[in-house]
Amino acid sequence: MKYLNFFLLVFFLSTGLSDECAYSEWGPNDEAGNANLISNESVLEALKSVETGKTYSLGLIVDSNTPAYPPRSLELTVVQPFQQFGAGEDLYPNLAANDDIFSGWLGIGSQIDGLGHIGSADGVFYNCNHGKDFAQITGLTKLGIEKIPPLVARGVLIDMASYLNKEFIPAGETLNLLQLKGAMKSKGLTIQKGDVVIFHTGWTAAKFKSAPEEWGSGAPGILPEIAEYLKEKQVIAVGADTWSLDVVPVLDEKEPFPAHPILLTNGIYILEAMNTGEMAEDGVTDFLFILGPAKVRGAVQMIVNPIAIN
Template sequence: MSRENWSRWGEHDEIGALNLVGAEEILAATALVQQGKVASLAQPLSKKTPVPSHRTGLLHFMDRDGGDYAAGARSVHGFQFAEDSVVMPLHLGTHIDGLCHAWSEDQLYNGHASTEITSTHGAKKCGVDKLPPIVTRGVLLDVAKRHGSPLPDGYSIGIEELKETAENAEIRLKSGDAVLIRTGWLENQAGKRRHDINFNEEPGIDVSAALWLANSGAVMVGADNYAIEAMPFPEGTIFPVHQRLIRDHGISLLEGLALQEFAQLGIHEFLFVAAPLPIVGGTGSPITPLALY
């Protein structure tokens, strides 16, 4: 299997393509803020947040609330407070995949051994805690708009269609970009019960489109679906885009984006800001990406 970015930033690197974002890219991206406005690209997190059946949903518990005081809990000098706890999978809602999330041939990105991920310590190599805060140019490729409606389940976006979408938006990809792709899949799930959503049939990019993004200098690829890539997969493959982008190119994936409202603004390039939770040894993290324009 190809290993395009292995050793590019040294044999010990665990950051991957985000190494391409430096002061020059950050300063150029800040110049894209013209209106002084901010849009969140994250889904709300609740017990209703869609999640594949092999993952547990979000569990939300109140540790202290008004009912405790009504039942007689002690209130010192009239002071009262509320606290709560959340239990959730790290790959829920809008989230980022760490570079340890997917691999093949017993090797993670940059040749790190898969045995570095254990049930005791999590990911010693390429964990999500190794990823830096992300500040760079964001690019929206609105494939759903090109079709005039959300893409059908299983639809595969190839290299030519993605190129044409970028050209129509007058976007030329460059090194350091965070590329976000709107398929309309998440919009199609609105109103469905969590357990009625089919995560095994999604529109998304194919390997040719993924490699074009990687070779154009993308440091992150995101979409409004959960796989980024089209599902079902081509015969004889399993998560081929994940393997090529995460494992071979060291490109993190940003899944479950909420893009519909932002896409209606017609803005295709913007300042992109996001920071994973520094969960030591984590394979991913919930995240709130921001588009500043």
């Protein structure tokens, strides 16, 4: 069933839901989406969110055992080039060295979904780009991860678990717009243009280490109405402490992961498997968000470790 769900996901998310396409406000050649909202002025404004100086690592540690949507996996091999059988004694008489070889999918653990990850039902991605024109087996020729500028913005943590008086929100449970607005009101929070919005459900803190198989087989998630609301707010990115952002098991197998195309086709990045537990424990609500993904040309997603500063 897991593999059936995966191939349904690939099919529907490479298709999605779009009727009509309108070019970005930044022009038909834009590939950065709402990251264009970042400016010198917005960064200086975001710095005002720093109060204590405490830093948080939002990335999870990943390895070959990290749960991932099948068939995703990774392997790491450590080697000592040119040093076999003492060869390095002549080549490197003053040192010993290790190198590493990474082989795997870039959408594992804490990750950012680029704008080339998911398109609409007719195969149209952000800014009216057709997948058939830019998705090559050797990499994307448009909307690749390398097009993402440094992401420095005000971050907002919405603690949905606390608002709903739960240690964690269970897999399969949805979050609706009324709950989001209630959680924001309870903390006196507002979402502003250019923000990075991250949901804390408690799912990763509760399950990632203690029950990894359960963590990777389901998740709570936002309803499309929240994605539409955040689209109107013109945020830069939306994330959660879940691997899916959307709810799993999916509500409708004919339309799985519906928040993804709403956000990505409108230039809004998705952050998955964010490690928000410590921030939530500390009662952090807004913070400085910093992320610079590795610039691998043509990549669709990237394993990341965003930094939050309170």
